[in-house]
Amino acid sequence: MKAIRIVLMSLVATILVSCGTTSTVPITGRKQTLLVSDGEVLSLSSQQYSQYMQSAKASTNATNTAMVKRVGQNLANAVTSYLNSNGLSAETQNYAWEFNLVQDKQVNAWCMPGGKIVVYEGLLPVTQDEASLAIVLGHEIAHAVAKHSAERLSNEYKNQYGTAILGAVVQGAGVSEKTQALLSLGQQLGGALWTSGFSxxxxxxxxxxxLVFAAMAGYDPQVAISFWQRMAAQSSGSGGLFSDHPSDETRISDIQKWMPEALKYYTPKTTTTKTTTKTTKTTKKTSNTKKTSSTKK
Known part of the structure; x- marks a missing residue:
């Protein structure tokens, strides 16, 4: 009877984990299984975003705020065009793009599902120019387009199923309480390793x-290498066993590997605007020169 019970519980686990919809991530072509709908994720993220913006302080630097919105919208337009051109026009309905610069010294930016993106002022001294900012915003937009939040939430559901089923199976097998505790600890550690690796x-x-999105929007993807080198110089993180981000060395190496692909999408359309408090330096790439507030064609 115990053996039959274990088999049945394992079957239930397989059924639960295999439920959901399978989709393909744009650009990379990776397959993913989602146990939550777009509507569920967008509803949750909208609530969290609204709560955050009620307490956040918007930047008072009009020039930098305009730059963040301009670069962000250029990327959003390029991504929307890409999705429409590749039979994914239905996906664009999930996004209401919004780009905000807030007063925070952290070197960070993030994106909610649905395209709500926040940039901290502390990031701009590291990005230094529009092209590097586009690399960051392209990365954040990619999280939304790849539905990473929905995927993480789906995996949390899978972990919950796995933990509950493991407990039932172990108890059904007549394992001692001490052994059950050890198995439970192993399950937690294994889950932490798997989750960080997945992240x-x-x-x-x-x-x-x-990188590809930035190139599509007309920003030189090659600036990504120097940007991440600057990030590495001011950070102490190194992507350990439980780290949820790649190491700086791995990140730069991978970007160099993807660069030929990104350059296929790159047509210079903008200039690089330095983020400074006194002067603005522009680098001419084509006969079209993009200024801080407008584009002269």
Whole structure:
């Protein structure tokens, strides 16, 4: 009877984990299984985003705020065009793009499902120019397009199923309480390792997609290498066993590997605008020169 019970519980686990819809991530072509719908994720993220913006302080630097919105919208337009051109026009309905610069010294930016993106002022001294900012925003947009939040939520459901089923199976097998505790600890550690490893894969995928998105929007993807070198110089993280981000060395190496692909999409359309408090330096790439507030054609 115990053996039959174990088999039945294992069968239930297989059925639960195999439920959901399978989709393909744009650019990378990776297959993913989602146990939650777009509507569920967008509803949750919208609530969290609204709560955050109620407490956040918007940047008072009009020039930098305009730059973030301009670069972000250029990327959003390029991504929308790509999705429409590749039979994914239905996906564009999930996005209501919004780009905000807030007063925070952290070197960070993030994106909610649905295209709500926040950039911290502390990031701009590291990006230094529009092209590097496009690399960051492309990365954040990629998280939304690849539905990474829905995928993580789906995996949390899978982990919950796995933990509950493991407990039932172990108890049904007559395992001692001490052994059950050890198995439970092993399950937690294994889950933490798997989750961090999965997060690194998502971050790497966002780097890949973001590089291509930046190129599609007319920003030189080659600036990504120097940008991540600057990030590495001011950070102490090194992507350990439980780290949820790739190491700086791995990140730069991967970007160099993806660069030929990104350059296929690159047609210079903009200039690089330095982020400074006194002067603005522009680099002419083509006969079209993009200024801080407008584009002269």
């Amino acid at each position: 690194r894969k998502q971050e790497s995928e966002a780097d890949h997609m973001g």
